[in-house]
Amino acid sequence: MSESPAAPRRVIPPPVITSRGDEAIAHDGVVRDVGVVIVAGGSGSRTGSAELKQFRWVAGKPALLHSVQSFMARPDVAIVVVVLPKAYAADPPPWLFQCDVDRLLVSVGGRERHESVVNGLEDLPEEVVIAVVHDAARPLVTDATIDRVIAEARKGHGAVAALPVVDTLKEVDADGRIVRTVDRTNLWRAQTPQAFPRTMLEQAHIAARRDGVGATDDAGLCERLGLPVVVVRGSERGMKITEDVDFARADALSLLPE
Numbered sequence: 294m295s296e297s298p299a300a301p302r303r304v305i306p307p308p309v310i311t312s313r314g315d316e317a318i319a320h321d322g323v324v325r326d327v328g329v330v331i332v333a334g335g336s337g338s339r340t341g342s343a344e345l346k347q348f349r350w351v352a353g354k355p356a357l358l359h360s361v362q363s364f365m366a367r368p369d370v371a372i373v374v375v376v377l378p379k380a381y382a383a384d385p386p387p388w389l390f391q392c393d394v395d396r397l398l399v400s401v402g403g404r405e406r407h408e409s410v411v412n413g414l415e416d417l418p419e420e421v422v423i424a425v426v427h428d429a430a431r432p433l434v435t436d437a438t439i440d441r442v443i444a445e446a447r448k449g450h451g452a453v454a455a456l457p458v459v460d461t462l463k464e465v466d467a468d469g470r471i472v473r474t475v476d477r478t479n480l481w482r483a484q485t486p487q488a489f490p491r492t493m494l495e496q497a498h499i500a501a502r503r504d505g506v507g508a509t510d511d512a513g514l515c516e517r518l519g520l521p522v523v524v525v526r527g528s529e530r531g532m533k534i535t536e537d538v539d540f541a542r543a544d545a546l547s548l549l550p551e
C-alpha cells in the first residue's frame with residue numbers, strides 16, 4: 294500500500310514488537326505465509342451498550358480473543374494484526390496478550406471498516422502471501438472455515454465464507470408493502486473470514502481509495518474491479534454479533550458441536 298497519510302496513525306505497543314526475517318519460516322513442514330487482519334476498530338453502536346462488543350465476553354472469554362487464538366493456533370499463520378479503536382490501540386487490554394505475542398501486532402482503526410482493513414494490511418510483513426480479513430464481531434469462527442477460504446485463495450482468487458439464503462425473500466417499498474418475491478436461488482449471506490492473494494486485496498483497496506468508494510466487505514472491493522472471488526461454505530457459528538441479543542445466541546451456538 295503506497296499512499297500513506299501525513300500524520301502517524303499507527304501505534305505498536307512495546308510488548309508486541311518482534312524481529313523477523315523477510316522470508317517465511319517453515320513450522321513442522323508448514324510455511325507461515327498467511328497474514329490475518331482482525332478488524333476490531335468499530336464502536337458496536339447497534340448493541341446499545343457502552344462497552345465495545347469486541348471486548349465483551351462470549352463463551353467464557355472476550356469476543357476478540359476467540360478469533361485471535363483461533364488464527365494463532367494455525368501453523369500457517371505468520372502474523373495476526375489486530376485493529377483496535379485508537380484509544381485502545383495505544384493501551385490494549387492485557388488479556389489480548391494471552392497468545393503468541395511474537396505473532397501479534399496492533400494497529401489503529403479507521404472511521405470505516407474498510408479503512409481499518411487498510412491500516413491492518415499495511416502492517417503485514419513481507420513474507421505474507423495470503424491475506425485473511427476477519428471481523429472480531431464473529432468470535433466463533435471455525436478452523437474448517439478458515440481452511441476452506443485459505444485453500445481457495447491459494448488457487449489465485451478471493452474466497453468468502455458464506456451461507457446460502459434459506460428464507461423466502463421479499464422486496465418492499467418505503468411503506469413496507471411487498472413489491473415482489475426475490476429469487477433466492479443464487480443468493481448467499483457473506484461472512485468472514487475472507488481470504489485473498491495479498492496483492493489482489495491490496496490492489497482492490499488502493500483502487501477503492503483512488504475512486505473514493507467503500508464496500509461493506511473486502512470481496513465487494515474486488516468484485517467492482519472484476520477480480521475473481523468465490524464463496525465457500527461458512528458456518529452458523531460464523532454469525533456476527535450485531536445487536537445485544539446476539540451475545541446469548543453466540544453463547545448458545547458455542548455449546549453445539551462444530
Ligand SMILES: Nc1ccn([C@@H]2O[C@H](COP(=O)(O)OP(=O)(O)OP(=O)(O)O)[C@@H](O)[C@H]2O)c(=O)n1
Pocket residue numbers: 332333334335336337338339340347376402403404405406407409410427428429430431533534535
Ligand atoms: N471503523 C470500523 C468499523 C468496524 N470495524 C470492525 O468491523 C467488524 C464488522 O463491523 P460491524 O459489525 O458493523 O461493527 P461496528 O461498526 O462496531 O458496529 P455498529 O455498526 O453497530 O457500530 C467489527 O469487528 C468491527 O469492530 C472496524 O474495524 N473499524
Ligand SMILES: C[C@](O)(CO)[C@H](O)COP(=O)(O)O
Pocket residue numbers: 406428483484485509510511533
Ligand atoms: C464484512 C461483513 O461481516 C460481511 O457480512 C459485514 O459486511 C460487516 O458488517 P456490516 O454490519 O455489514 O457493516
